[in-house]
Amino acid sequence: MNPQADRPTSVSSVYQTEAQRWQAVCTRDARADGAFFYGVSTTGIFCRPSCASRLPRREHVAFFATAQAARAAGLRECKRCRPGGLPRELAIVERACAVLDADPQARITLAQLSDAVHVSPFHLQRLFTRVVGVSPRQYQAAHRGAALRDALQRGERVTRAALDAGFNSPSRLYENAASELGMAPSAYRNKGAGLVVHYACASTPLGQVLVAATEKGICHIAFGDAADSLVGELRRTLAHAQLIEDDARIAPFVAQIDAYLHGGRETFDLPLDVAATAFRQRVWDALRRIPYGETRSYTQIAEALGAPRAVRAVASACAANPVALAIPCHRVVQKRGALAGYRWGLSRKEVLLRTEAQRAGATGADALGEGAKPAKLDDVA
Known part of the structure; x- marks a missing residue:
């Protein structure tokens, strides 16, 4: 499962202004943790947005992009939310990752994992997701996806690659293929065989840009000096896909890029179709x-x-x-x-x-x- 599908495509844009950041502090929004920190002049302490400490007065609060910046301003870390790091919690997560990494193909339940690291399933789920950025289940899925991609790139048959990667059956593989590979397994192994990709090139202040998309979303954005070389790179990457030049279909995506480069927008609203470890x-x-x-x-x-x-x-x-x-x-x-x-x-x-x-x-x-x-x-x- 791709965790990006479960999160907003522009998380940082929600916390760009001081008003938005203050609102996150007032609501103790855990989603803002890591996006910024806030310091309180009267106490000389800085915290995470989700800190459960008593809410300070707005006029005493300043915002910082990093914990280092808060320290440079002379502030100390809050002992309650520990904004500079989570040593004990990190140790727990490291042990959990070690258990999952020991046998990437195994399907370990949350209960089994929590028993192995001696914390409750609820606490482990929240802690693992906060520190790693994905849940234990998503972490395991990404491991299987990585093993599957490696096997398919070596040219192994789909059924054998699926079983070796930890999928119980080919049907289970195809149920999860879109989220773990970004495309059908056979299409991935064959460099996009059977895949339809629409693309277009356009001139920008940074030179030529090529944008390519599957039916799920954007799979490629690249800049270069010449459109021909960009198209050539795309053809090598997806050598067996059906590539269709389609200016009209790609135009809305290109328009967002153009607006961004000309100062008309600061974030993107682009559906993505990319796979990764x-x-x-x-x-x-x-x-x-x-x-x-x-x-x-x-x-x-x-x-x-x-x-x-x-x-x-x-x-x-x-x-x-x-x-x-x-x-x-x-x-x-x-x-x-x-x-x-x-x-x-x-x-x-x-x-x-x-x-x-x-x-x-x-x-x-x-x-x-x-x-x-x-x-x-x-x-x-």
């Missing part, structure tokens, strides 16, 4: 929580996922992003603010960050991070 799904979800006009480092993303040593894996997930802008991997930079790599070119990343920062009313240094160099707003194309 559990970890990549978590990274991509974290990227979509980065507010417009702000950035995070690869290290910050890894820490937010409870996997501080997985910096390289975070970078790999960013590089594998198939849908530019819709999953804003351009908002991830190196620890000291350097712009690192970008699948569609560093010059485009530079323009996107500078433009977003200016339109969000932030300074270039605040948006790009310490040590980042200013960008020029020249067209890339």
Whole structure:
């Protein structure tokens, strides 16, 4: 199951303004945890939005994008909600993940998992979902999906690949194929064989953009200097799919991208049809929580996922992003603010960050991070 299907496509947009953030604090909205933190000047403490502590007066509250920013302002962590980290809870989740990882093909119930880590099923479900970003059941499903994708890419027959990946029967596989692969298993193995994909190219301030979609949603957004090369890349990726150039069908999606690049919108309302491993799904979800006009480092993303040593894996997930802008991997930079790599070119990343920062009313240094160099707003194309 793809956890993105169960969450809003633009979570960060709900908490962009101070009014929206204050409302989240007043309602103790757990969905806002990680999107921002709030500090109280009278106590010198900062908290998560869902903290159960007594509600402060609005005039004493300031908002921060990261726990590091709150600490830099001289605030201490709340001992009740522990906004800077959850060491005990993380240890519980790590043990649960170890149980699930020991036999990825096994179907472990929530009750069995809770017995293994010695906490109640209800507490484990809430804790695992909050820390990992997906439920234990979704975590197992992603493992099966990853094993299935690997087997199909090696050319194994669908039935054998399904059984080896932990599906009890081919019928069970096809019931879950759309959510775990993004397309039918045979179509995935055969590079889109039997799949109909509509696509179109258009000119933008960042050069040519190609948008491709299945009947479920967007599966590919890419920027380049020439439409022919973008189409060629799509044909190699989905070599056996039926590709249909269809400007009219793709036009509403292109219009959103155009409005975004010209400052007409800050978020997207695009249905996505992309498949990923559990970890990549978590990274991509974290990227979509980065507010417009702000950035995070690869290290910050890894820490937010409870996997501080997985910096390289975070970078790999960013590089594998198939849908530019819709999953804003351009908002991830190196620890000291350097712009690192970008699948569609560093010059485009530079323009996107500078433009977003200016339109969000932030300074270039605040948006790009310490040590980042200013960008020029020249067209890339």
